[in-house]
Amino acid sequence: MRLKEEMSCRNEDEREEFSEQKLNHHHQPLFFTTPTLEPGFPLQGKPVVVGYALTSKKTKSFLQPKLKDQARIKGIFFVAIDQSKPLSDQGPFDVVMHKLLGKEWRQIIEDYRQTHPEVTVLDPPDAIQHLRNRQFMLQAVADLNLSDSYGKVGVPRQLVIKKDASSIPDAVAKSGLILPLVAKPLIADGSAKSHELSLAFDQNSLQKLEPPLVLQEFVNHGGVLFKVYIVGETIKVVRRFSLPDDVCKRELSKNAGVYHVPRVSCAAASADDANLDPHVAELPPRPLLEKLAKELRHRLGLRLFNLDIIREHGCGDRFYVIDINYFPGYGKMPGYEHIFTDFLLNLVQGKYKKRSCLLMAQ
Numbered sequence: 001m002r003l004k005e006e007m008s009c010r011n012e013d014e015r016e017e018f019s020e021q022k023l024n025h026h027h028q029p030l031f032f033t034t035p036t037l038e039p040g041f042p043l044q045g046k047p048v049v050v051g052y053a054l055t056s057k058k059t060k061s062f063l064q065p066k067l068k069d070q071a072r073i074k075g076i077f078f079v080a081i082d083q084s085k086p087l088s089d090q091g092p093f094d095v096v097m098h099k100l101l102g103k104e105w106r107q108i109i110e111d112y113r114q115t116h117p118e119v120t121v122l123d124p125p126d127a128i129q130h131l132r133n134r135q136f137m138l139q140a141v142a143d144l145n146l147s148d149s150y151g152k153v154g155v156p157r158q159l160v161i162k163k164d165a166s167s168i169p170d171a172v173a174k175s176g177l178i179l180p181l182v183a184k185p186l187i188a189d190g191s192a193k194s195h196e197l198s199l200a201f202d203q204n205s206l207q208k209l210e211p212p213l214v215l216q217e218f219v220n221h222g223g224v225l226f227k228v229y230i231v232g233e234t235i236k237v238v239r240r241f242s243l244p245d246d247v248c249k250r251e252l253s254k255n256a257g258v259y260h261v262p263r264v265s266c267a268a269a270s271a272d273d274a275n276l277d278p279h280v281a282e283l284p285p286r287p288l289l290e291k292l293a294k295e296l297r298h299r300l301g302l303r304l305f306n307l308d309i310i311r312e313h314g315c316g317d318r319f320y321v322i323d324i325n326y327f328p329g330y331g332k333m334p335g336y337e338h339i340f341t342d343f344l345l346n347l348v349q350g351k352y353k354k355r356s357c358l359l360m361a362q
């Protein structure tokens with residue numbers, strides 16, 4: 001594609017930035033091929049072009065200046081995908097990253113994957129969709145049933161209620177689930193509503209809940225949660241504040257029934273500097289997380305996600321995965337600009353290597 005056409009795919013800001021970056025690189029035309037490798041342009045002088053289709057909120061939190069700066073140094077260019085135009089008419093891209101809702105978008109991205117096998121699409125829409133239903137979200141962790149000398153990883157016992165709130169007390173009694181229960185909307189589609197969780201402390205309050213939902217046993221964990229961010233083969237763990245173990249006692253003394261859970265653990269404030277009980281604060285063992293992440297990458301078929309993990313209070317090595325999020329808030333992950341740009345480079349370089357091996361074998 002000629003430079004003029006290429007530029008027409010970009011919005012005003014990006015066009016400016018793109019030409020600026022290009023000019024800084026020896027005033028060469030965009031997709032030229034040089035025989036030597038240049039430090040900023042890793043693939044025989046070609047830049048790595050990453051198309052992205054993200055909400056404006058996500059674009060803002062993810063595409064921070066520090067990421068763009070690091071990308072520029074490494075010869076990576078982020079280009080906004082224009083949803084009003086056919087995807088195949090845009091690019092050419094080396095990588096496409098996306099997190100958008102809707103059946104229509106899923107179809108577009110699936111068609112694009114089929115017709116553009118040379119492009120790395122992060123990630124397959126069906127695999128992302130699987131995480132959008134809390135009935136299935138944690139299934140891979142349960143199936144894995146990870147247990148080794150470093151600890152055990154499971155999921156809280158849970159029950160799915162599709163409809164009819166009046167049936168909940170009976171269903172809970174039959175299931176043997178122990179109160180308090182965390183009620184989570186069944187569909188985790190990223191809407192504000194899908195993050196509205198509540199705690200039910202007594203049998204009576206169960207019928208006040210609004211199906212469809214998942215009822216999960218509350219696991220005491222000392223008020224600390226571990227966010228395990230996964231970017232390809234790299235994992236990074238941060239500590240966050242969570243619900244305190246005595247939340248039930250505190251709230252019960254005020255009002256019996258349903259307590260609406262605030263989004264404590266999503267706040268960027270890390271629990272790293274807090275004066276915490278070392279047994280609670282200690283990060284999960286690295287080898288256990290490595291194994292878990294490796295398995296889940298395969299089983300989920302995803303490369304960009306995070307896990308919310310808690311350690312059962314008083315049971316040193318018993319861990320629970322309570323939530324898995326696709327393309328989470330990487331902007332809050334320390335050093336994400338380096339991790340992400342290296343990941344993108346490795347992806348593309350790996351693909352080129354594979355291609356040249358195939359050519360040489362012919």
Ligand SMILES: Nc1ncnc2c1ncn2[C@@H]1O[C@H](COP(=O)(O)OP(=O)(O)OP(=O)(O)O)[C@@H](O)[C@H]1O
Pocket residue numbers: 156182184188194195196197216217218219220221225241242243261263264265266308310322323325
């Ligand atoms: N089974 C559980 N036991 C104890 N605490 C829990 C449990 N499930 C959830 N929590 C608490 O509620 C918070 C929100 O739950 P969860 O992570 O499932 O919701 P979410 O809306 O999907 O969150 P996110 O913003 O990470 O997507 C957790 O971070 C944790 O503090």
Ligand SMILES: O=P(O)(O)O[C@H]1[C@H](OP(=O)(O)O)[C@@H](OP(=O)(O)O)[C@@H](O)[C@@H](O)[C@@H]1OP(=O)(O)O
Pocket residue numbers: 057058061099188189190191227265266267306325326327328329330331332
């Ligand atoms: O808002 P942030 O960027 O911080 O990211 C949050 C992200 O929101 P966004 O995708 O709209 O950005 C959420 O996605 P949806 O469930 O709403 O789809 C979910 O993944 C949270 O867990 C993320 O927070 P983190 O777990 O990383 O702290």
Ligand SMILES: [Mg+2]
Pocket residue numbers: 265308323
């Ligand atoms: Mg969560």
Ligand SMILES: [Mg+2]
Pocket residue numbers: 188323324325
């Ligand atoms: Mg979530």
